[in-house]
Amino acid sequence: MAEEQRSGDKGFLHNTVHVDVKDYYGRVLKKTSDLKSNACVAPAQPIPGFIRQALQKVHPEVTARYYGCGLVVPECLEGCRILDLGSGSGRDCYMLSQLVGEKGHVTGIDMTEDQLEVARTYVDYHMQKFGFNKPNVSFVQGYIESLTEAGLANNSFDIIISNCVVNLSPDKKRVLAEAYNVLKDGGELYFSDVYSSGRLTEEIKHHKVLWGECLGGALWWEDLLRLAEEVGFSTPRLVTASVITVDNKDLQAILGDFKFVSATYRLFKVPKGNTKPRQVIYNGTITGVEDRFRFDCQYTFKAGEVVEVDGEVANILTHSRFGEDFTFQHLGGLCGPCGFKPKAGIVDPFELVFELEKQGPGSATGGCCSTKSAACCK
Template identity: 60%
Template sequence: MCTNPKDTCIPEYYGKYLKNSKDLKTNACVTPSKPIPRYILDALKEVHSEVTSRYYGCGLVVPECLENCRILDLGSGSGRDCYMLSKLVGQKGYVTGVDMTDEQVEVARKYIAYHMKKFGHQQPNINFVNGYIEDLKGAGIEDQSYDIIISNCVINLSPDKKAVLREAYRVLKDGGEMYFSDVYSDKPIPSELKQNKVLWGECISGALCWEELYQIAEEIGFSPPRLVTSSYITVNNKDLEEILGDYKFVSATFRLFKLPEKSVKEKGRVIYNGGVTSCETEIQFDANVTFKEGEVVEVDEELWTILKSSRFSDEFLFQNAGGANSCQKKKEIIRNPFQLAEEKTKLPQPPSNGSCCGPKGCC
């Protein structure tokens, strides 16, 4: 276990021991959370092969409405997600990657000019910073400077998850979002498992128990986490399976919003205007809510405030609820990622849309 963010175990594991994703001993850091949309696959195909070969992630962290946004990637590694996002935000957007591993940052910086030419950008809309995600201020990241923060299978590697989320909250603008994929356990991990450096480096023994995420988010000031998707992780390694015993793990994506302090919370009805890239006719906002173009949807105070105060505000029409009583039956809200993963195993699996993510990484 790394007891301090500046310990050398993680930089050594990801910088020196792992030369590419084939060196991973489990599939925890390459498990895709859901099929990858075609426009993202097309962007990924333009990322340099050396950058892609050094990619280790447990999901896909690409939320909707990215055009012109400023995005911060926590634990950006070789820069695969950053370069893909650099194309999607466009020339007026900007992407910053932060990583503690010198070798990974070196690979990422090496191909800035290559990708800017590939994407047709007249000037760089991306940079990479060497630093710790628990201390973004030390890395020069200013208060309220980003619209979106992403993180892909990195927070579990930090010994101080609360510090990571606290810093994320600080650097997000009001109405900003943290959209992140990570590994979660079904119960708290004991200290003896945390001492296993391979399990820690493989994104397993540093995992939060999923309920802890809700506690930390509330304490810091985020709106309650919204579960987007979840998939079981299979540790295809006999020795590690024996060590883990009956502990279960999922790769889950959540979204957190930083709502303005003086935002007015009220129930209401919203109508999705349609037209967002890859979500032209509907947006699956999370595992519980899908908005279809032109359909009137009654939402609670929390979701109303999220949509009204975030970058999504221009994508919806807002109607006050008035005094009318709702006849809609309240459905169960899924917050437990293990419940969602279990439900997914009972459903027919959708086609992969050409995704090549798997035990050997993503091409």
């Protein structure tokens, strides 16, 4: 009976959070300027020209209701099937639809009717703007914790992206599990979100404004590592991170000493195994990054250069859409840097931000927003 009660309480909490978030993003927020903190606003970073061009073609009303915290544009998008978790008014979907091309497809899922109404209103507008003969974007109403219930098939997406939405979910493990299920083998979850420096207090978690502002539901970054492992994903690879500041004095008083970052991670659905460190050579075959491919904050691959990678990165590169872009050798097969040791896979995003701040302005750029996408999905 006690277990049933706890389960019922948990379900009630989840329903309450969903209602509050729907209300906040459907009725309270009408445009980006209505936000009370900068947590859910994209950091001021240089945006590559090809992405700026794609964003300029998105209808102003769609852009005005954008509440993301990063730029979710991984490499190799052309021809891919992409799912956007918490797609909102559709800004990222319409931007990515140009990059996947007519042979690709972007699906957005969101629970907020008002947001979906805006997104669906401009499907024909954008297809004409992009010069496409038929829509390559669709929007589904549903919860990111229940993708299959919303009609999304297992093993059907090459890439899943999400922009400052997972923190709004009351059940983040289920979000990751559902994402894992609908990804194809070798697929990737590439997402930006808000993370905290520690596990938040109950007062913060139950504060409606802080939750709506993407802070109250922020994961402690170490919990992301644990949840990803439990679900089956590879260890999350940190791409980039930037500081979140809270200027609202009332909100800051409640938050106390907790700190927050906006961070982009990439997680892969690849086979488990005791893959050993390997030497790899980037072939320079990814369009737009022929000279240099920045995989994450630790590994940047220069074309033709021998790089020794840890076992997990070797496993990811082998089994993901990047497999054909690398030449693989066992250790000792080629002459790599003497005494070089593979980098540890786990990086504290707060330490990364500290290092980037020491390096000066512009250091936090790169990763998801540094390169043009290429034709990698088959």
